[in-house]
Amino acid sequence: MRVIFVCHGNICRSPMAEAIFKSLTDNVEVLSAGLYALEGESASSNAIKVCRYNDLELRNHESKNFYDLDIRDDDLVLTLTFDIRDNIKQRYPDLEVYTVKEYAGEKEFLDIKDPYGEDVEVYEICFCEIKEYLENIVKMHDF
Template identity: 25%
Template sequence: MAEPISVLFVCLGNICRSPMAEGVFRSLAASDPRVGKIDSSGTGAYHTLEPPDSRTMATLRKKGITDYDHGARQVEETDFREFDYIFAMDRHNLRDLERMKRRVEKSGSCKAQVMLYGHFSGTGKEEEVVDPYYGANKGFDTVYEQVNRFSTNFLKEVVNKDQPKVSS
């Protein structure tokens, strides 16, 4: 069996979108032996060690994810060596991550594939996850819907792509 796939979710401050993606993905992949390390971080250090936004946590609880715990952190150069996939929530985060990846590649090895998480939208078009921080609670429901869909598609298209289909 191949090494388990490791995944890092990244947004700006690591209190809304990326922890939502991490919580949802952890829940969906909980019993999948093909998934290893899962984490989230931010491109900025604005909220280091703070818990996720209360609206993020309320949305996760509303969807039955009650065991998620996280302290915000900033993405580090070592993440590019430790994770197989680093998923940006929007194109601004993606540009920041691609810039960091180029620096890491100059100083040594880098195994991470850096991409927009919305690549797994299932619509044929890449989607951005819009930051809900300054908006109403409905924005957090939208983020949940997106990251749940992206997570499901990533698991199906990448993690479990070579698994035999189970017939009923």
């Protein structure tokens, strides 16, 4: 199984989710991508800082476009917003696609707000929100 985290640009939320999930799991291939990502962009400086504060590394991150990935039948795709989820489901109707919050059991308010362009404190709030949901996912789904 491969877990792919997807946001818009693959420079803030999905790279943080990838780094967090890798720190919480073993023996799971973890990637991140963006629906509208430009290939090869580095993570935002505030995402890098927040990850560093939390003993995770993002300095070598390079953005990838989701639609350039070789999608496999056993991929689990976890998105940061419901519009991204719906976009992917439309193109890959048989793929397992959920928002992070949805896969963690939430029924409403399924988006994790994009911190792009905000100060480091907003990134820290986003990081903590993502981490909380990913910890729940690991417990609920036996990763």
